[in-house]
Each structure stands twice: as structure tokens, then as C-alpha cells.
Amino acid sequence: MNKNQQNTNPPPWATKLLRWWADPNTLEETEGDMLEMYAYWQKTAGLTKAKWLYAFTAMKLLRPFAQHKRSQEYSGNHFFSHDMIQNYFKIAFRNLVKSKTFSAVNVLGLALGMACSLLIMLWIKDELSVDGFHANKTQLYRIYMREYFSGKVQGVIWTPGPLAEELKKSVPEIEMATPYEWPSDATFSVGDKIYKRQTNAASADFFKMFSFKILQGTPESALKDPNGLAISRDMAITFFGSPEAAMGKPITMDNQKNLMITAVFENIGLNSTLKFDCLRSWEGFLQDNDWAKEWGSTDPLTFFKIRADADPAKVEAKIKHLLDKFNRDEGKPFRTQLAMQPFHEYYLNSTIKDAHMDGGRIEYVRLFALVAVFILLIACINFMNLATARSAKRAKEVGVRKVIGAMRSMLVGQFMGEAILITLFSISIAVLLVAVLLPSFNNLTGKQMSLPLSEPSFWLTLSGLLLTTGLLAGSYPAFFLSSINPIRVLKGTLKFDSKSTWLRQGLVVFQFGLSIIMIVGMITIYRQVEFVQTKNLGYDRENLIYFPMEGDLIKNYDVFRNALMQVNGVTSVSHMTASPGSNGSGTEGISWPGSEANNQVRFTPAGVGYDFAKTMKLEMAAGRDFSKDFATDSMAFLINETALKVIGFKDPIGKKLKWGNQTGVIIGVIKDFHFLSLHEKIRPLIAYMNTKNKTGSAIIRIDGSKTKETLAGIERVCKTVNPKFPFTYAFTDQSYAQQYQSEQIVSKLSDYFAFIAIFISCLGLFGLATFTAEQRTKEIGVRKVLGASISSIVGLLSKDFLKPVAAAIVIASPVAWWLMNAWLQGFAYRIDIAWWMFVLAGVAVVLIAILTVSFQSIKAALLNPVKSLRSE
Template sequence: MIRNYGTVAWRNLIRNKLFSAINVLGLALGMTASLLIFLWIRDELSIGRQYAHSAQLYRIMEREYTDGKVVADDDTPGLLADELKKEFPEVVYAAGFSWEEGHVLTVGDKAIRQTGCFAGADWFNMYSIPLLAGTPAMALQSPNGVAISRKLAEIYFATPQNALGKSIRFDNGNDYQVTAVFENLPANDPEKYDFLLSWAAFLQREPWLTDWTNGGPKTRVLLRPDANVAQVDAKLKWFLKGRNTDFGPTFYINLFLQAETDAHLYSSFKDGFLDGGRIEYVQLLAVVAVFLLLIAGVNFMNLATARSVKRAREVGVRKVVGAARSALMGQFIGEALLLTLFAVLIALSLVKLFMPFFNQLTDKQLALPVDQPVFWAITLALWLGMGLLAGSYPALFLSSLHPVRVLKGTLRFGAGAQLFRRGLVVFQFTLSMLLIVGTVVIYQQLDYIQRKNLGYSRENLITIPLEGELARNYPVVRQELLRMAGIQSVTKTNGNPLRNGSTTESVTWPGKDPNAAISFHNSAVGYDFAKTMKLTFRQGRDFSPAFRTDSSNYLINEAAAKRIGYSNPVGQPLIFWGKPGKIIGLLRDFHFNSLHEPIRPLIIRLADNHYGNLLIRTQPGQTRPALASLEALCQKLNPKFPFTYSFVDAEYQRTYRSETVVGTLSTIFATLAIFIACLGLFGLAAFMAEQRTKEIGVRKVLGASVASVVALLSRDFLKLVVIAIVIASPVAWYVMRQWLQGFAYQVEISGWVFALAGFLSLLIAFLTVSFQSLKAALMNPVKSLRSE
């Protein structure tokens, strides 16, 4: 019997090639998109959970109350980790962790820039990163020791075993001895480093970190398995009170814990408290994946129903000869499972085919986990679930038909069945409308980010690490650069012009409330900083070598002037870090951080540092020859360091990489959802045309035009699409409004967005239905009425 059912199912699929192909294509596309999303979500959820003790790992966070505002981040004092181990019996291990830095590592004639950090001695005890050489206890104990990755060991020493005990020169200065070799970090590890230096070396290099009033590095702790996290959190809250001497009525810091397993997905804070993060993208794509599967399943139902008239007589004959309803249901569900099996096989092939493109788009290194039973269990569940979902309605419907009505030709579909099918169409196009509106709004916001006047020009702006002879002989280097063709201006800065996270409360002025702690961002720059960045002065001037007193003078932005209370700040006194000076320039506000954040008060001082970045503006159209000249000069003056540069506009693009990826995925999935929904609409149009074949024939005999017949068949479907537009519009507005709240500077959602999305939905629906309607309208009425 099963063999007979299989034969009948196969013959039916072959006989209806077009409908079978549409069914398989719709299911395959829905499954392909859902599998790709599943792999992406799986990777996102695994970040922070790859360590043996992930459940016990926590990040120490600060909630800083200052100037009537609350800000949360993970910048902590440099001495915090050691103190926590002493004061908290629940803490098994604790380690500080610095920001990522690029250093030139030299062994013999190999000098390559690598990325690394400083970490506390407990780091390898806390994070179960396999060591290929050395021990966790000794890896980060020595101030002159360095732990390197397998990749670096193979680059410099051929094997991890050969690396142990060997020396590496850092930035052509100090030599460090390899104390351990660790396995390369997984691609999805939240931290990116290829070497680690000891915390003792970090405190020696940055003595300001031994002051409890300063923060910057991160702190991680590993709690005992039986530790009460809530109690630890409560005790931790006021830990800095008494240690940080800046505490007062208007300034204080509360510490709190954040689980390592939550840090990646829940990283956005508003007014000091958790406000989402990447989890929102995970949830969004999970919903999209489910909807795509549902739309694909709905299409199967619609197409199967559309062909039910063709199968009705078959069902009637089978029932007359004694076929039970359960057997008929098994027959149709079996056909659905067979179709779904084809779709699953095609989907797996498409996932394999599109994986490189998807990885490039999402900056992932995903692969089909064919060696994991869980993956095959999910695939099996997907096959059975989609097969049963897609085949259930046709099976129940067709198996319930009365043979007498079917064989007499009086088969009609009731109001309930029609309402159900119309509801599915509304559901499909509601989702499509949501995706269209979302795609348009995301595109608008990304375009706004690209076109936003940042207060400076990021085009033709290049950064070069200030290191070695470039740092020691900066005045000479600057003069050499300014003499080169194609270079417009040169300056230096102690940080990144796109990301300024350095803040201080050590700013005073006449009339300031002595109890008020007000936070200011600050930056150290060279001469011509405003000129090179193309900043605009409201008042005053830039730093100039013609004024020797500029070493104690300051530039401020409008936000700082407003917070200080100076209406005409130029010439007014300002004391920064205890160093008195005057304000010589008032700059128009410019964005020195992400557009996710509002512009904060900023103080700029003249740099006396020998680190940071050279900032070079080239003449428009002269960037390539200017780079060649730059490289030649760097190789001449700084031969022991490889020439490295980056474009500020490229860095700016990378800042909004997550939003760009979401925008691209939204476009792809919106297009796919609309396409799959149109397959369902095509099926319903075919169903309606078959149901009304004789009616169309009669109308044509009575003189109806082709246009009137097309309008007749299209009108009902377009009404459903209009209903979907009405339902989707307020939902889309609310969802996208919530997404835009993550930006301090954002576009307004205009009414034309919904008008455009509605027009596109109606146009696509009309074109889809018109194809089938036109085909029915052009049919010879003699063929449809000859049985009469």
C-alpha cells in the first residue's frame, strides 16, 4: 500500500510539474533563509558561552552618577581586580583586561604589526583557552613575559614548542620572553588579540592606573559555583566608596555584575540601565525566519487547494471503492512530505552555495554543522514540521469531501474556507508590508548617517600610527610631510578622531560649584588640528606655534561652553587637571563619537605626548601619490616599523557595520518574503480562475472585455492587500520608531514611506494576479462551456 501511495504521489507531482516546482521552490527558499538565520543566531547565542566556566564568569560594570546624569560602562580602576580577590571570598579568580593595541613585533627580519592586550595573571585560569606551551599559572606572571597565539608562534618560530622561552622585540624597544602559547581564538570570540602582556607591565607603563579615581581598563571575575550572585552584587555596589576620593554629593559610582554570557547580546545601556543590544537583532531575525517558514507553508496550502478540484474526483472514486479517510489523509500528507523532502535537499544545497556570500556579509565564519547530531535533528524536525504543516489543511479538506457531491459535480467551498484563505493572504502581505517599511526606514537612517554633517570632513583624511622615530621627531616629520605634493595639512592626536572615550571630572573655572562633578571628554592634539579636521570656529583661533602660551591653553566645543556657562568663552580662564590656562577657541559642535550618542562637552589641549596617530589631509584627487610619498618617507625615517595607514571614512563605515548588515539582510529577506507571498497569491489566483471558469466563459459570450474580466478576478485580491496595508502600517511605525530610538540623531518616519510600501505591495500583487487573470480572460469560452 505504501509503495502504491508513493507511486501515486510521484505521478501526481510529475503530472503537475509547474505547481510542484512552485511548491518546492517556495518551501526551499523559505527553508534556505531560515537555516541561514538559524546558523547566524546559533553563532550569536554561543558568544561568551564557549568557555568551560562561562556560567561563573562576570564583568564588573560601573554606573556613574555625575552632573545629574547616569552613564554605565565597563571602564574600571586598574587596581580593582586584586582588591576584589582580597575582599570577596566568593571571587575565585579576578583579572584586569586592557584595550586592544597594535604593536610591531620583531623576531629576526620579521617585523609585523599585531594586535594584543594586557591581562591579569588569572586570565588563563578564568578563560579556558587551551595552552599549547607553558602553564596558566606562569603565563602572565612576569612583567617581561608575553603569551602569544599559535598563529604568531608559527609565523615567528615555526611551531608552538619552539616559541617557548624565545624573545620578541616590541616596537623596536623592549624584549619580552614567550612564557606561553595559546590556541588561536575562535572567530566568534568577543575579544580580539594575538598576544597578552602581564598586568604588572601595564601598571608600570600606565602609573595613573594605580589611582582609584581613574578608570579605563576592564575587570573580569570568576565566582564560586555556589556563590549567591545577588548578594555579591549588593556588596559590590559601594565598593569604590572610600577608595575614590572624588566621591561627593553629585558624583559617585556604583559597581554591578554583568554575566559574561549576556555581555555580547545585552550591551546597550540608557540612563545607566540595560536597554537591549544585539539581542534585538537576534529576536527580529528569529521572527523573520519563522514568518518565512509560515509563508512558505501557507503557499503550499494555497497551491494544494487550488489543485483540489483536479483531485476531487480522484477522492470521490477512492471513497466509493472503500478508501478510509485516514488512508486518504496519509496519501496527501505523504505527498506533502515528499515535496518537503525535495525542498529540504535543495535548501541544504542552497545554504552550502550561499554560505560564502552570507559569511562575507555578516563577518562570520559559519559552516553547516553536518558532524553534529543536533543539526540533523533540527533538519529532521524542520522537514516533518513543514511537511505536516503544509499538508495538513489539504489533507483534512480533501479527505472530508462527500463522494456524491464530488461525482455529481456540485463541489463548492464554504464561507469558512474562503475566509481562512483570505486571512492567509492578509497575513502574508502584512508581513511583506512590515519588511518593506522596515527596509525603507533602515535605508533612510543609513543614508542619513552617510550624509550627516559631522562638523568635520572625513574625506581624504588618513591616520598613521605615531610610533618610533615618527613620534620622537614629530616636528621634523610634520615639516617634511607639509613639503610633499598632495598633502594639505598635518597634525597629531592622542586617540581616534571617530571614538573619544577619554573623560575627566578634573575641570574647574571661576564660579563653579565646588561640590559639582561634571564630566568632560578630552583630547590632546597638535598644531593645525582644527584645520586638518576642517572644524569650524564660532570664536577664537586654533593652536599656533606663534603663541608659546598655547601649551596651557584650550579649545572647547559649544556643548562645553554651554555646560560651563560661558556665553563668550574666548579669553576666559579654565583649569584642567590642575593646570590653569585660557580658552582660545570655541568650536562648533562636531561628532567625535558614534551617532548613537549625543555630542558631549569636549576640551582639547595641545599634546605633549609621543603616541597616538598622525592625522593627514590630502588634496582631493591626490590621495594615491600622497600615500606613495608617505610610505617612502616612513621607510626612510622609521625603517624598523612597517608602513600602516587607514582612511577615516573607511573607519566611519566600519563603525556602523552592524546597522549596514541589518539593512542588507532586511532588503534580502523582504524581497524573498514578497516573492514567496506572491507564489501563494499566484496559487490563489489559479484556484479562483479554476472555480470561475464557466462564469468567465458566460461573461465573455455576453460581451465582457478582457480588461473587465481581469478587473473582476483581481479586485478581491487587491482588497485583501489593502487590508494588510491598513493592519501593517501602525505596527511598522511602532517597530521602526523603537529601532530608531537607539540613535541620538535619527530620521523622521514620513507618511510617504507607508504610501510607497503600500503602492509596491499593491503593484506586486496586481502583477502577480493579473498573469493568472489574463490567462483565464483570454481562454476560449467554447472550451469552458462545451460541457454545457
């Protein structure tokens, strides 16, 4: 527009003032009348006078100067009265029935999006409710330790056994405290009934602190007796017939320890972090485990309860240096500080980062909360695109309504009513879908969730989801359609300006950007899960079984081992104090020539048998394995490469190590292997010959081609040597896979949700293709008349859709990288995010987009040009 043309327009400031302050219900009609009067004044009175008259009249129309006297039937309140709202929904319903395909696609897209969101919301609610049933949950805490050594700091969750009692003595604000040993399987027998059950140990304060329901006995007496045992309802029924019959009855543990049933508690549900079938008294546990009395040995967890009026920050300050007086000095290079974590955060925040509790399952809660929002946004954008795709068909309806006096507020109400009605249908279908899919979802996630139809909060959530989705999805179409100029519509076909086109394409960019993020996330999670399941751990976990060393297997180990070696398919036998891949204990009592007395290092100890490295298929970096050919091996050690780096020996074989009062020599260095999950780095390991107390696990290497018959032979040997214990075993590879159950669940869920997100996105793209084809009907007809081929028209229509998809790839790729890189930080050993993952995601999205729009493009290209031109 040139300068002369600009000068003929009315004063911009007067128009802006009018739009800003005039009555919005009559603004459109008023502005139209003003423009007509301005044109009349310009012809009759001249340009200058016309501008003055326009400005003066605009100021006269400003509220409160202008008196907008309306009859009641045109008042704003009338537009949103009960009768009008009912009318909006009636018209909306008729329009939905009239456009069955449009309505079905919209309802399906929104229903899928809301069903996914509801499932995720149920899962998140269940995750957040874990451990929430404890009456004193805000007063319950657990201890973890920060260890400072060699200029480094690391956090550990296992603590010294005597710590709980010391906390009660040293900190007045702490009312109760208990150690809690890690779970292990023990064999229990009553008469001829012999079963294994998961067993733990805790002190007498345990049931007084935690709200586990006691069916028989009392919380105060449940673990008071050193020979007492508290059992679950299920265990009571299995052994005694009922909880009442179990009280005071004897039960034998591991065929050697006679215990007495002192309490029966309700079966522990899935909403508890702490899980056990029975609990031993801590005093009884100490009788069999002298190491738990030492401050230098760490293994159990420690929980405590503070007074209701206590300040947690002050309590943490008091316990911080509590261990200084127990063979530790704050000023020494090695020191240990205590920290505390609220117990109700234990389940979701179980990962230690930089010596602080930070991360864990809470990361999955946040991740899927984002996924729920993403999918719902994609579904809403899909609705917007489909609604605007039909705008050309609704434009004349809007024009006619405006001509006969309909206000913009009435039209907004009508279109919002249609959006909320579609959302109402969608949310009804979504609830039905959730009810149908919930059993499978529970099976996938290992939950026991149900639709909380009786809870008011569920219906409030549904109502909020209904209004949020309806308003979000319907707002843009409602205000867009209600703003259509009736004169333009009634004169000819509706054409849209570049601003509307950019907005619609922006929505597609946003929608497909979210889809690309989910696809990249799906690929990354899948590859990381595959990586941890297939990574070389430093030992061969295939065809390696283990089972507990118990009963006569311990005292008759040599007879048992010789008998196993005669079984067809058994290639090697050994034993270790922990099971493969689960050794998390530690000790600081290791020293060597040249080591600093004050610079202690935490080693992971492992008591093992002969042929340990051979059975595990560990590679030796130097030296040899334990062997019967060397009588002195009972006073020898194996270390791993990480331990060697800490010790600093250049030629370690034959060098001496001192562990407490025992001195031995290094006979071999094992190449590093992962004896914990890949979430944690490899720690210094020291293996010693466990000749005195062969507890822990028997580990057996078998021939994979003879698995069935070999297992049968092993079972026969166990029943012969150890008849009073049931034979139970586990494959190391299966146990290892269970460590990554959460990651496997996340991987499967990401696959499903990514597919649904892409499907809903394609519905939106289909809507945009429909809209474009409708807008370019005449152009297509003219091109066909001039000789354009079908392929050229299809290419013409399709290329426009690749632009927003390409933009989505460029914008979403760095966001996807950042999100996935943050997720991978939870693994000490992880994959690298490769460039081809983004290329694969981009190519997949482009192909899906082309397939989606090709149908509509081909349909438009095949249309008879005579009909195309007649439609104009």
C-alpha cells in the same frame, strides 16, 4: 431562513450532541442517514413525532451506548498502519508526478523558505555560541559603572585600572580579577623581522580565568613576569618558526621595550569576543602608563571570576558601593556605582540603555529569528493556497473515494502524506541550496560556518523542521479536502462557501502583511545605514588619514611634521592621543569657577597638536585653534559645545578651567562633532596641547586628487624619520564605515530575505488566481458570449486580489512602524520613519500582485467561451 423553515429542521441540540459525542470515524455517514430518516418520519408521522424520533435515535447512537462493531480492516489503527502509510506516500508520489507544475512550484516555494530559515538558524546558532567555550563561563563576569550626576545617570563600560585588585581584596566571593586594556597596534621586531600586531594588556589571572588554549608555558606563569609577553601561534611562527622555538626568546616592542616570550597560545577564533595577537603583563603596562594607576582615570575593562558556590546577586550588592571610599561619596550629587554582567552575555548584550546592559547584537538575533519564522510561514501559506487552488480538480477524487467507503481519517492521512512528501523533497533541495550558498553567506556575514552534517542535533532540527512544516502546510488542505460532501461533488462542479473564501483571503492578507513588514524594514534599515554613513559628523572625514605615532616620530615630531608639509598633496598635519572617531576615555577631574566640588562631570579628554581643528576641518563656535603664534597655548584648552552647556559660561573665551593640578584658559569652543559612533550621544570634550608625550595618532589632511602620489610621499618621509617601523595608515571614512559593519550586513540580508519573501508570496497569489479562474470558468464564458471585452474580464478577476492586498497594507503598516521604531532606538541619532515609506511598500506590493495575477487573468479571459461553457 424564516421561522417556519427553522421549525421543520431537526432539533439543533440533538444534532450538536451527536456531533460532539458520536464516533468521529462514522459521524459523516451517520448524520447523513439521520437526515434521510428525519425526512421520512416527517412525511409519514408528522413533524412533532419526527423530532422526537430524531432526538431519541441520536441519543441511542451516543457512545458508549452504541456498539460500533467494525471489522479489523475498518479499524482506526488500520488507517495508520505501516502498509497504509506506505500506500499514502505511493499515491502522493503519483499525484505529484501527475501535476508537475503544481508540484514544482510548491517544492520551490517551500525549498526557498526552508533554505532561508536554515541559513538564519545556522547564523543564530553561531552567534549564540560566541564565548561559549570558556570552561567557567557561568562564573565569569565583567564590570560596568553607573554614574549619577546633575540628576542624570549614565552607564559606561570602562573602569579604573586599580579596580581588579581591589575587587579581590574587598569581596571574598571573587576568586580572580583582571583589567583588560583596549586593543592597539604595536610594532614588534626580532632581527630583521618587523611586523605590527594587535596588542592588549592583562594581569596574571587572565589565562587562569579564560579557557584560551596554552601551547607553551602555563596559564599561571603566562603574564606573571612584568616584562613577559604571551603571543599567538601565528605570531610565534612568524617571528620564531614555531611555538616551541619562541619560548623564552626576546622580542622588542615599538623599538624600545625589550620583552620575553613567556607563553604561546592557540590562535583566537571568531567565536571569541576578546581578540588579540599578544598580551602584555599588566605590571609591565603600568610601568609605561602611570595614568592607569589612578582611580580618577578610566579606560580598561575589568573582568572577574566568582566562586562556584557564590550568589551573583549578593556579589553585586557587595560591589555596588565599592568606589565610595575612593574619592566618591554615596551622599554626594556625583557618585558612581558598580554593576556586573555575565561575561557570556557580553557579545550579544553590549549596549547600555538607561544605565543597564540591554541590547546589541541580540536585537539582530531576535530580528532574524522573526524573519526565519515569517519566511517559513509565507512558504507554508503559499502551499495551502496552491493546494486549495487544485481542490476543484481533486474534489471528484475525494467524492468517489468516500462513496466506495473511504473514511475521513484515510483522506486526511493521504493529503498529509502528500504534504510531508513535498516537504521532504523541499528540505532535500533546501539543504543543497544551503550547501551551495553557505560560502557566499559566510563572506557576507564574516562567519566561518559549515553544515554540521555530523552532529545529531542538526538532523533532529531537520526532522523537526520537516514535521513542523509538513503538518503546518498540509493541515488545512488535508482537513478541507477531506470534509467535501461527496453528493455535492458528484452532482456537479464543487462550489465553496463564503467561510472558505474568507479563510483563503485571510491567509493572503497574512502572507502579504508579512511581506509588507519586511519591505518597510528593508527601506528603514537601508536609510538608517545610509544616514550614518553620510551624516555630517561635524568634521570632514574624506581625505583624512591617520597612523600611529611611534618610535622616532614621537621625539622628532617637529622634523617629521615639517617634512610632511613639504609633500605634494599634504594640506595640514596634526596629532591626537586617540584616532579620529574612537575616543572613549573619560576623566572627572575638571573644575571651573562656580562649579560644585561634589557635582563632577565626566569629560572626554583629547591631547592634540597645533592645527588640530584645521586638520580635522572642525568649525569653531567661538575663539580659535591651537597655534604656534601663542606660547601660552601649552596651558590652554579647547572645549566642544556640549562641554560649554555643562560648564554654563556665557562668554567662555579666556575663562579658567582647572584639571587636576593644572590650570588653563579656554581659547576656543568647537562646534559639536561625533568622535564616537552614532549609537552614542556627543559627550563633553576637552582638548589640551599634548606637547610632552606625542603618542596616539598622526592625522593628515590630503588633496583627494593626488591620493596615490601623496601617500607615496608620506611613506618616504616615515621611512626616513622612522626607519625601524613599518608604515601603516587608515582612511578615516573607511574606519568610520567599519563601525557600522553589523548594520551594513543586516541591510544586505534584509534586502535578500525581503525579495525571497515577496517571491514566495507571489507564488501563493498565483495559486489563488488559478483557483478563482477555475471557479469562475462558466461566468467568464457567459460574459464573453454577452460581449464582455478581455480587458473588462481581466479587471474583474484582478480587482478581487487587490482587496486582501489592501487589507494587508492597512494591518501591517502599524506593526512595521512599531518594529522599526524599536530597532531605531539603538541609535542616538536616527532617521524619522516617514509616511512615504509605507506608501512605497504598499505600491510595490500592489504592482507585484497585479503583475502576478495578470498572467492568469489574461489566460482565463482569452479562453474560448465554448470550451468554458462545455467545461460545466
